[in-house]
Amino acid sequence: MRLRRAANGLSPIVTSALILLAVMCPLAGMGFAADPPAAAERYKDTNVILVSLQCLRPDHLGVYGYKRDTSPNMDRLAKSSVLFDNTIAQANLTPVAMMSVLTSQYPRVNGMIAFDTAKDAVTSRTLPEILKYYGYTTAAVSGSPEFFMRYDTESGTEIKLGDVFSRSFDYFGRTRKGLGSSLRVAPVESLDWIKRNKDKKFFMWIASGVIHVPYAAGVPREDRVVYDPPGYTPFWEKFHSIKAEEGASDDTTYDVLMRLYKDEYYLGFKPVYKLTPTDYSYIVSRYDAAIRYTDNFIGQLVDTLEKNGLTKNTILIIHSIHGEDLGERDTYVHYDLSESAVKSALLVRLPDGQQGGKRIADQVQGIDIMPTVLDYLGVPRDHSQQGSSLLPLIKGEPGATGTEYAYIDRIPWWEHTLSRWYLEFKNSQTNYPESEKKPVKEYGAMLRSAFPAGSYPPGDIAIRTKQWKMILRKEPRLLEKVSWYGYITGSALQYNDIELYDIVTDPHERRNVAAQNPKVVETLRAKLMEWDAAVDKKKASYGAGEKRYIIPYP
């Protein structure tokens, strides 16, 4: 029976094949004359839950091979789910990568390409919007302030949200008001909503920022310190205090992690401290504690679904919005397009655990999530979607492959975000030495002149295959000029126009092998430029004249 149902799910694909066939033999009078065959109408009774986790590296989950016991609940869930081993984000920054998932469009196409965004910047259809056409009640609970906060820098106040992340949601819940790390707490309110609405046909989007810096800062202390090296004192406490209004001085804040470069801690434009293995272990411990706490929430979610009889008619998808750098490639957080920053976890649990335990090695992207959901439900996909349904892969259909070429936009550069507000905001939170305060102002002024108000943010682009990753810097000289790491180290960085990495033998991308592989560069560059041109042809208007609000990053 289950096999039969799975076979029925093929029909949207069969439909398009039939249409194509009809085009080939038009005299037969089929196809254009005939109605498309009815797809499996699972949208009539299937719920959808999308869990989006910030900064989650798959290689820090047990089910992906991590040694620390960070994810017992997700590991268990994977047994009744399909797990994707090579999922690539479309961007390295949260709002950009997430909107790309919710629209199944590359960032420039939907227009979410910066942290200073006009309220109505994105007009593309989103997943909740389409599901509402099919009678879904839509709800979101977000523990990621990126999705529920906009800051008006002129008035210095938070504005009422009403933009694209909340558009088309009947209910849009958030964790709490204000700025601070405690915004990034587990979105447990979603569990209550599910209990209250279990008899409705619903789509729920759950977002969590617990794994975002400062790692696990908003969670109970006993959970935060669970992996801490015994007796550890954070190295930065030797140099300055953290003025953060909330959280503790031993939190792994943005300020600290963004001043780490090549294992050195930079203050006053010089390295002041060399990171020890224990320091490193502490940072990773906090990161892992955040995953463990998030995993615990996933456990509660699965428990809620089981207790309310929802596992038989709910698709549950858990994915990383993007990954996180933990120093492998000189930096922390998610500054560039490293493997750590773009590789994502993706777990798809179909109703009743169909195809459970399957692992898929083919490369896929976050933009494939939405077409997969629509395909499963029997809802026609929107023509503007750029991803592909993963159902053929999930079902193991012959010839089904993933994405041979994954494409990534590094837009905006982090320096663009700094220029808008964040630089000053962050540098007022930490008690930095006097020697750094004036240069911060000058750096800010330079950034603002490099990125005039309303101008289209510059970006880098990348292409990835199962063996290669190529990053193309579109404006390397400008990047060198504005570089944050150039700024904190006091010495100009140098970027190559083209970086090619063999990600099989060199997963941390330490050796640029572009010069040694001219043919690979040629092929990948052609593909990448073709994609870039196609995306540019479809890119959303940036609306230079519109009033802009900042997406904060507390």
Added chain:
Amino acid sequence: MNEKQNEQDVKLINRREFIKYAAVGAGAVAATVAMPGFMMGNAEAAYLSKLPMKYKDYNVVFVSFDALQAAHVGALGYQRNVTPTIDAMAKKGFNFTNTISVASWTVPASMTWFTGVYPSEHRLTNKFSVFNPPNNNVLSNLKKLSPELVTLAEVLKQNGYATGGFTGNAGVSGGFGYSQGFDEYFFEKGKFGSMGVSIPKGLEWLRKNKDKKFFMFLHGYDMHGQNEPEGGFDYRFVEKGYDKKYTGTPKEQEALREEGLANGKTELRDADVQFWRAIYDEKIQRTDARFKKFLEEYEQMGLMDKTIFVLTSDHGTEFHEHRRFDHGFSLYDELIHVPLIIKLPKQKTGKVIKDQISSIDVMPTVLDLLDVKMPENAAKQLRGASLVSGLKGKPVAKDVFFETDYRQYTYKRGIQTKDGWKLIYTLEDKSRELYNLKKDPHETKNLVDQEPRKAYELEQRIFAHFKAIGHDLNAKQWIPGLNPVYDSQAKGAQKK
């Protein structure tokens, strides 16, 4: 007939209402139209069932009454008796009352009859393939734009037919490649010529070719806004009290068209609209009379029983129904709903076929009826379906697609389903219009917000259709401007 009453009928009648109208037997003209089922006797049904559907080596006369709105044809329910000749042929032949053209202006719409592909595919979607004013404009031309396409005339010529086209030039000018495959193709340069000119030329050719098997395309702009009767109007249908704000000239018509394009709407009083419809009816009636004379001469040549007639129009015309004038910009029913009558040789009894079909089906139907040997490339290119099974009484209704790229103003694509839903998608601003034609035949209530799922699904159908025929509508930005077929060569493209 009561003129006042008549005017009201003109406004009220449309094709769907006509079906109801005819069903209750009201309306003198409508009642004469044979209707299947209840008005067709057993004898007629028996006659039709025995009617042959293969006419190898028979002649074809394909007539385009340019810009004839379906709602102004008696055989399609119009109350004023302006098309007696066309109606008589409809009564004897197959009258497809729901024929939707693929486009709303001449150049793209007509080429679909002759190539069997959508305008996006034959690429005559713009008058220019290169636009570099003032002196370096290059006209679109089928052979240059789509060299691989085979035309209806070419197929017939290859099968031994004499081929002659006699037209009013303009949109069907030989310059666009309409002459491809014709032994002789008449178009008088610089003119929106009438059948007053093309018929005599056609008859002249017929006299020379009547003993061969032939394919004749006959076309005229007599009903079109850019033509006026030789000797002027007699205003036979104009209300006596009309204040003569307009006189019916092509110049006035053009000014109204441009006003609509520039301002998004025309300003017209009800009396003006009535006037323009009256002028239109005079033109139609005069054309019908010309066509009658043509048929009389044709009969005298003894060709009637050897000939398949196809009577149709490339597009309709609009009289302020959606606050615009002329045609080309929009894709409303008044613009894309056209007459289509197919009369077989010796056919005495006809049939009304209500199934919705497309003008793209005409070429496969003609080829099917003539039972010609199809070159492989021609057989492959055809997108439509033969309607011969429909002539035999089988259902042929289908969902249809249409499109217009109109000058520097708009790019629109549309679908009309056989169950009466219609979506018009405007590419430059992504705006959508959804109509439930069963409840709202005049397309006055946009249901996009009330029926978001229907609108969404039809939008997907439109995009899937165009993608399937090789035109991914998402592959480019649609920016209004004088957009020739070759974007890259649109030097100096700007608003006029």
